Amino acid sequence: MKKFVKVVETNEEVKVNNNSYIPDDFSFSILSKLPLKSLKRFGCVSKSWSLLFENPHFMNMLRNHFLSNNHRSNYGVTLLLLYDNDLPVHYTLYLLSDDRFENRVKLDLPPPIQEVVSTLYILSSTSINGILCLGNLRSRGMVSIFRAVLWNPATAEYMFIPPSPDEDVPPYRDPVCLFDGFGYDHVRDDYKLIRYIIFFDLTDDDEDVPWEDRSYDPLLEIYSLRNNSWRILDIDMRDIAHCAYDQPQDGAAVYMDGVCHWWANNDLFNLTGILVSYDFSNEVLFTTPMLLDMVESCDFIVNRRLVVLNESIALISNYSKPTTFHISILGELGVKESWIKLFIVGPVPSIKCPIGFGKKGICFKQNNDELVWIDINTQIIDEIGVRAEGYSFPMGIYKESLLSIGGINN
Amino acid sequence: MAEEKSQASSSKMLTLKASDGVLFEVELNIAKEMKTVQAYIDDCEDIETIPIPNVLGKHLAIVIEYIKKTNEEYDAEFEKQWNMDDLQLLLLAANYLNISGLQECLCKAIAKRIENKSPEYVRKVFNIENDHSPEEEAKLRKEYKWAFEGVDKD
Numbered sequence: 121m122k123k124f125v126k127v128v129e130t131n132e133e134v135k136v137n138n139n140s141y142i143p144d145d146f147s148f149s150i151l152s153k154l155p156l157k158s159l160k161r162f163g164c165v166s167k168s169w170s171l172l173f174e175n176p177h178f179m180n181m182l183r184n185h186f187l188s189n190n191h192r193s194n195y196g197v198t199l200l201l202l203y204d205n206d207l208p209v210h211y212t213l214y215l216l217s218d219d220r221f222e223n224r225v226k227l228d229l230p231p232p233i234q235e236v237v238s239t240l241y242i243l244s245s246t247s248i249n250g251i252l253c254l255g256n257l258r259s260r261g262m263v264s265i266f267r268a269v270l271w272n273p274a275t276a277e278y279m280f281i282p283p284s285p286d287e288d289v290p291p292y293r294d295p296v297c298l299f300d301g302f303g304y305d306h307v308r309d310d311y312k313l314i315r316y317i318i319f320f321d322l323t324d325d326d327e328d329v330p331w332e333d334r335s336y337d338p339l340l341e342i343y344s345l346r347n348n349s350w351r352i353l354d355i356d357m358r359d360i361a362h363c364a365y366d367q368p369q370d371g372a373a374v375y376m377d378g379v380c381h382w383w384a385n386n387d388l389f390n391l392t393g394i395l396v397s398y399d400f401s402n403e404v405l406f407t408t409p410m411l412l413d414m415v416e417s418c419d420f421i422v423n424r425r426l427v428v429l430n431e432s433i434a435l436i437s438n439y440s441k442p443t444t445f446h447i448s449i450l451g452e453l454g455v456k457e458s459w460i461k462l463f464i465v466g467p468v469p470s471i472k473c474p475i476g477f478g479k480k481g482i483c484f485k486q487n488n489d490e491l492v493w494i495d496i497n498t499q500i501i502d503e504i505g506v507r508a509e510g511y512s513f514p515m516g517i518y519k520e521s522l523l524s525i526g527g528i529n530n
Numbered sequence: 531m532a533e534e535k536s537q538a539s540s541s542k543m544l545t546l547k548a549s550d551g552v553l554f555e556v557e558l559n560i561a562k563e564m565k566t567v568q569a570y571i572d573d574c575e576d577i578e579t580i581p582i583p584n585v586l587g588k589h590l591a592i593v594i595e596y597i598k599k600t601n602e603e604y605d606a607e608f609e610k611q612w613n614m615d616d617l618q619l620l621l622l623a624a625n626y627l628n629i630s631g632l633q634e635c636l637c638k639a640i641a642k643r644i645e646n647k648s649p650e651y652v653r654k655v656f657n658i659e660n661d662h663s664p665e666e667e668a669k670l671r672k673e674y675k676w677a678f679e680g681v682d683k684d
Contacts, residue, residue, distance in 0.1 A: 141657035142618060143625055146637055153641035161677040164649040164670050167661050192602065217591065223552055455676040 152181035153189075156432070156451040156460050173460070183463060183496055184480070186449075190430040191218075191479045196519030198476065199252075200224070201242060203510035209237045215518060219478040219493070221504045229254075230271050230278035241368065242516050243268065243302035243313065244375035246428075250274055250521025251311060253281075253302035257369065262322070263294055268313060270345065274520045279529065281313065284341055284350040292334055293319040298365045301373035301380035303400040305344075311528060312400050313343040314380060316360070340405070345529050359407045360384055360396050366425065371514040374426045374433065379453075381433055383426050390421040395433070397453070409456050427514065429477055435459070436474050442467035445474060445482075465494055468501070475508065476515025485512050544571075545579040546594075552587025553579075556594055559631045563597045601631075609639030614655065617643065646682045 142150065151159065151172065159182075163170035172178050198216040203209070214224040233240065239257040252271050257264045266287070271278040287295050300315040318338040338361060340353040363384030366372035374381050378401050384394045395408040422438040433450040444466030451458030465482060471492075475483040481495040485508050493502040542558040546567070561567045561580070570580050582590060612620065617640050624632040644652050653660060660667070671678065 142621065142640070142655060145625070146621060146633070147656060149633075149637045150641045150644075153638055154645055157677045158645050160674040161681070162649055162652055163674065164662065164667050165653050165656070165660065166658050167666075169658075170662070170666075170670060217595075218555065220553060220555070223554075223587070223591075452676050452679075457674075458676050 148178050148181050152178065152185045156449055157458070160451060160458075160460075179462075180497060186430045186462065187477060187481070187496065188479055190477055196247070196517040199227075199242065199245070199247075199516035199518040200476075201240070201513045201516070202506070202508055203240075203513075204507075205509045211236065211240050216515075219480075221491070221506050227273055230269060230276070232278075232280075233269065239369045239511070241371060241511070241513065243300060243368070244373045244380060245371050245514050245516035246302075246375050247516075247518045247521075248302065248304045248311065248375070250519065250523050251525060252518065253311075253313065255300065255368065264296075266297060266315075268343075270311065270525050272521070272523060272525060273518070274522055275524065277525050279525045281343055282348065282350075284315070284343070286339055286341055286350065286352060287315070287317055290329065290334075292322055292329055293336055294322050295319055297368055298338075299372060299382045299396070300368045301375060301382070301398065303375050303380045303398070304378060305400040306378055307401040308344075308346065309528070310347075311345040311525075314340070314398055314400075315343075316340050316357075318361075342403075345525070348529050353403065353405075355405045357405070359394065360405070362386065363394060363396075366423070369511055371512075371516075372426070374428050376428050376431070376433065381426055383424050383435065385424065390424060393424060395426075395435075395450070406454065408450075408454055411456050411459065423473065425474060425514070427474070427477070428517075434462075438473065439466075443469050443471055445471075445484075463496060465496070465499065468494065468499075470501075473512045474514070475512065483515065544577075546590060547579055547581045548585055548587035548590045549583050550587050552590070554587075554590060554594055560594065560597050560601070564593075605635045605638065608635060609642060612639070614640075614643055618655070646680065648681050648684055651682075651684050 151162070154162075159172060163172070200214045200216060202212050202214065204212065211229070213227045213229055215227055216224050228234070233254060233256065236256055238259065241255050243253040243255050250272055252273065253268055254271060255266065255268050257266055267283065268281040269278050270281065295317045296319070298316045298318055300313065303312055303314065304310070305312055316338065319336045321336065338357060340355055340357060341350050342353055343350045363386045365382060365384055372382055378399060380398045380400070382396045384396050386392055386394060393410050395410070396405070397408070398405050420440050422440045424438070425436045427434050427436060429449065433453065435448050435450070437446045437448070439446065444464060445468075446461060447463035447465070448459045448461045451460055463482075468484070470486045470488075471484045472487045473485050475485050475491060477483070478493060480497070481493045483504075484492055484494060486492055489507045489509050491504045491506045491508055493504060494500070495502070543555050544558050544561045546554045546556060546561065548554070562571070567580055571577060585593070617636055621633065621636045621640070624636055640655075644655060662670070
């Protein structure tokens with residue numbers, strides 16, 4: 121019996137047949153719950169299925185499922201770090217259990233961090249087995265001193281990570297961290313930090329150290345909680361050395377399934393870029409380039425940001441003139457052809473940058489620092505009544521656990 | 531207003547207002563688990579916000595979490611029990627009986643079952659004939675080669 125899946129959903133009668141089959145009405149409902157990889161494979165099923173991504177009704181269902189599935193109740197709660205310029209300047213960390221900001225709950229930072237006024241951020245924007253890693257940058261003259269603390273909010277246990285001996289500044293060089301991340305090595309059951317440091321020559325250099333003895337080589341270093349120590353990774357970094365990265369304090373790193381990811385722009389106009397990934401268990405750094413046809417050549421790209429959405433890596437590209445945001449999902453890690461555009465938000469001239477995803481929409485920060493929700497179906501902007509001054513920290517995820525940090529670090 | 535599709539109504543939202551003014555937006559099928567709320571809806575059909583005067587926001591949050599968790603855990607267990615033929619027949623039954631929560635659960639279960647399958651398998655499930663020409667299909671398979679890795683054997 122010939123049967124075509126109708127592209128337009130109608131309220132038709134279901135014909136009961138000898139063979140049980142899926143009624144047409146449910147095809148889209150089932151398909152919208154599939155991963156993008158499956159959907160692309162099933163384009164071979166029939167002509168109309170190969171056109172699913174051009175079907176507006178189907179795409180609406182797919183987008184809505186992506187967002188609602190991203191907020192399954194076992195996923196964790198939303199974490200939001202806000203910086204307030206009002207004196208005394210301070211950071212406040214909030215938990216949001218649904219999209220309602222008015223129900224936000226303040227989470228007390230660990231005591232030594234509570235009064236911090238210098239740059240504070242959450243590495244990888246996520247908790248791992250209930251543990252958060254907070255990063256703090258303090259200025260000392262021309263140099264930024266980094267320190268990190270591992271923290272379990274549920275037990276209030278915290279532990280400062282010892283500073284890296286290799287980042288220590290000999291007088292002739294100035295370290296700058298291009299990217300960092302917090303992750304979990306499931307093979308060794310270990311919690312780790314990764315930092316990529318480059319060095320600049322300090323102009324008022326120290327004459328005592330001859331040029332031959334100086335090193336300005338960038339370094340990639342890993343901290344292991346089990347060993348409570350840092351070590352340098354011997355990895356070829358040529359692919360990633362000459363790229364531009366968002367600052368770590370902008371929440372540039374994302375973490376998923378044992379791998380940290382960062383976006384590296386490798387031209388001045390942000391047109392092309394590379395996804396840089398580090399697998400904590402296999403200790404492998406790998407890159408996935410971007411296809412050039414993802415670029416609409418006349419548009420001016422302000423910025424690109426990575427997020428984790430519905431257990432996939434997503435790239436948010438901020439185009440200007442007019443201000444729009446294109447969100448593409450990576451169908452398969454490592455496969456550059458698998459970037460699939462899923463959302464377009466805009467034009468939205470009042471918007472500065474994305475903050476996070478809710479059940480039905482995307483949270484953005486406006487040019488005036490006010491946070492808003494934009495509904496992905498209607499594109500209606502809804503003011504939240506909360507300001508996010510300073511850095512545009514992305515929303516993070518926190519899932520509670522009573523894991524002891526000290527229990528791992530023996 | 532046009533009649534909502536049965537699977538769409540399972541995601542209709544309702545607002546519950548706790549005694550301390552805290553608002554919760556919940557899916558209708560979650561709210562209906564609370565018989566009190568169901569009764570309220572029965573009395574006033576078009577209501578959008580339902581007051582819950584005896585429960586603090588803090589407690590209502592916990593109740594809602596519990597209901598959600600029950601649904602998801604149950605759904606996850608439910609889908610494991612049935613083979614594909616049963617799932618298809620159950621979906622037909624749920625459609626006829628108009629049980630939207632069950633329809634949604636079955637759609638998720640079927641999606642999970644076919645996720646890693648080949649196009650040939652899926653055609654049988656949906657009873658669809660392949661109207662691609664061999665050239666068209668070959669072109670698609672080549673273009674989306676990455677999507678064919680790790681596919682279950684039929």
